[in-house]
Amino acid sequence: MIQHLIVLPVVLPLVMGVLLLLTRFGSTGLKRSASVITTLLVAVVALALLLRASNGEIAYYALGDWQPPFGIVLVVDRLSALMLMLTAVLALGSVIFACGGDDEKGSNFHGLFQFQLMGINGAFLTGDLFNLFVFFEVLLLASYALLLHGGGKSRIQSAVHYVVLNLAGSALFLIAVGVLYGATGTLNMADMAARLVELPAERDGLVTAGALLLLVVFGLKAAILPLYFWLPRAYAAAPAPVAALFAIMTKVGVYAILRVYSLIFGDNAGNLSALEQPWVWWMALGTLVAGTVGVLAARDLRLLVAYLVLVSAGTLLAGVGMGTPAATASLLYYLLHTTLVTGGLFLLADMIGQQRGKAGTRIVKGRPMTQGGALATLFFIGAAAVAGLPPLSGAIGKVLLLDAAEAGQRLWLWPILLISGLAAIIALSRAGSTLFWRSQDGDRGGAALPRPQWVGVGLLLATSPLLVALAGPVNDYTRATADQLDNPDAMVNALISGNGDTP
Template identity: 45%
Template sequence: MGGLLDHLVILPIVLPMAAGAIMLFFDDRLRTAKAIINFGATALLVVFAVLLVIKAAGVDATTGATATYPLGNWPVPFGIVLVADRLAAMMVLLTAVLGICALVYSLARWHAAGPSFHSLFQFLLMGLNGAFLTGDLFNLFVFFEVMLAASYGLALHGTGLTRVKAGLHYVAVNLAASSLFLIGAALIYGVAGTLNMADLAARVPLIAASDRGLLEAGAAILGVAFLVKAGMWPLGFWLPTTYAAASAPVAALFAIMTKVGVYAVLRLSLLIFGEGSGASAGFGHDFLLYGGMATIAFGAVGVLASQSTARLAGYCVLVSSGTLLAATAFGNVGVTAGALFYLVSSTLAISAFFLLVELLERIRIEGADVLAVTMEAYGEEDEEMDEVEDVGVVIPGALAVLSISFGICVLLLAGLPPLSGFLAKFTMLSAMLNPDGLIEAGAVVASTWWLIGLLIFSGFAALIALTRTGINTFWMTMSDRPAPVRVIEIAPVLVLLGLCIAMSVMAGPVMGYMDEAAAALHMPAGYIADVLNAPLVVEVVSP
């Protein structure tokens, strides 16, 4: 076991890669075998992610990285290195939790609605984990492409004109973003001579003034690629339609994909363009602040205007992304810590809401069959779907469970007390108003007040829209028949919401972890030193 734990950093990448590749050799009709392999690999991924977080939590924040893993045993920065600090470990665990919940939900129906679902699912997890753990920009591009290639297939999983149209738009937008990624990385490499993030952070302050404009141009182009994935206005026009058209478990897993863009922006802005980057310190922060505020406003208006519950959930994703991008621009440890807490809470809540949307639509009279689950999911046009029709058990009191779950989602997404959504926003607002622990006259600038107002407005908009949805679902258009909800479908929703409640109850320890993660991000010297001095594996050859 000790030898296995020595490779703990790379296991979240190798495990889904191997599982996905193995399942490609299985015929699609062997769904049970594929489901067992997929579930076993994802459950094991959760275990590895928990161990990674435990390892990260046991290291002093000022040391930066908790573990480095030079691939091929090449010295840094000549070789690619994987790095696991508190932030990366937290994101890997969040990915694993969403993955296991989305997978369990899909086993009721959706995994049989199209070919290669299980392999694509594992490859998506591989790309996500690789993006969070890599310490190299080009390797980040590679994992981005693995993640996107798998997401293309999952976005189109199933049938239906709406899903195909939205999926093709999604593919086109992300292919353009990938081109920008390559251009930006090429410009940065041409100026700095490296794509290793830690090495790049060490070289940026030394770059000549004549080359700094080209460096910042490359960083700006690279940033646009990240912001397309993060969904910042006006680059996120594709997101609500794509997420609303995707199947419920896919949309629930896609909730973490926007956070990949946010993660990349947060990582690079504080590592490469932090306080120690010389003349480039704070590059792009104003753009992130105002772009984030515009995204919050656009998402809040979209939430109010949405006639579809699935699109409402998509606009909630935009509000979440905008909040995180604006918080990143502050460069304040307290705001960053609150933003990390909000990242986890909002992602869990939105993922649960995407799963809940399909279940809620089933109990509505008007259009329930069309809006809730497409024809192929019920198996009325696909004989193979009959095999999974009896999966799970219709639970008693389903309506009560659905209504309570919906109420918890309302509290979380609107940021109302006493749950984690409120705690996260309160932490961010407190740090914005008290950047140094004491408010002085005129210390709070106008942009801060605008952001605070937008955060309050977005919560109020979510409360209005979700209350309207609840009235339309439970009071006006509810069917008289029992809600056809199975244990295997409602259990993932309860797990995700239960984690949000646990974050509220255990807010002290969780917030302590976020404080340490934020402190490490704002003091990247330890990260840089650990990566550049990453030890190699020295083989002892017997004479």
């Protein structure tokens, strides 16, 4: 039975998503309960897989008993298990928050939410490139509808931009997969890595073209410069629980770069090894600079948080560009922190906007808030964490990344990353003082916020001190994960040599 856990993060939200869409006119309370329970079950399964992967085991599930490299396989190693757990926690906080009323502002919220959860989990589990494309499309289709949840001019405008760019990315993805299949004769990532060792020299050009096309696609998902322009407005316009779940979307792109280029284009690929690093390193630094400028220029709290997501994407991609196990371990710790904290800040920004009346989330003077004290406390915790102030997890993540940089890299990374942190402190301090200190005119406004919203925000922001308390074990896990990624032969042997655990 334990082997079948691998498929459950895909099957559970798939089945519940279908049931919720078929009963879309049913009881709101029943739909909420079903969605929350399913997400909680996915979290439990993710925890079980995380514990299983923690001993270094690589297990796969061959659907229909078609063994790799011929069939569809779902693979669990340290990295995929970590990403599943992260997604489950973020989704749980988001769906609980949505039960406070956001899910009723449009139709089919919970069904679409489960489909997006299924697509994200599938992208983290799949062992072949074509099904990575399929799961990308599943999560994107759900995200198109969720972005429009509740309607509104700004959401429609952002959605059009978002859809057009991602459709272009999907077309490039399919072309890249076709090129790599034509050159190598396989789509299974482990099998492709094995075949590149003996690839004829005349096919190097084709594989290089396919690999760089994939880098463009994954860079678009990860919001790397100059492909990030879709992110700020789309995230700022999305409903709060959707924007919070979207905090994992850029990390899907980062994950894909880590997975594909460490496994297929690792040290065993000869002349094709480390194709991505020169490109990713410099574009990541540019993304950091662009995100920092956006953080300072933002005059809306949601837009400010969206640019903080962009800064975090640049930081993570800089870790990828450094190309060492130490850097990979550091970026994985930072990835956990930034995904959960920025997700919580999107939810918190919506709560603040609800209590400010017409001023909404714009960073301007407004009336005092009914629950301003509690909101200000949560804002202070979230701002300190995302800006990288000690003793919260952001400080640990940034110190680990700075320490992982080698001599030549420090010359660029240290000043840019530290200045971005200073810019975040300035922007968040300005926002906090305007929202909570300068808003003293008029009567207190806004009704008491629903309890599910407090629970959802509290769950996500509480992960920052928790990551500090568990910094030792978490860092040990991320170091072991980085070492496993640095040894692609382990994945190849587990899948192609039949040494992996399969039902």
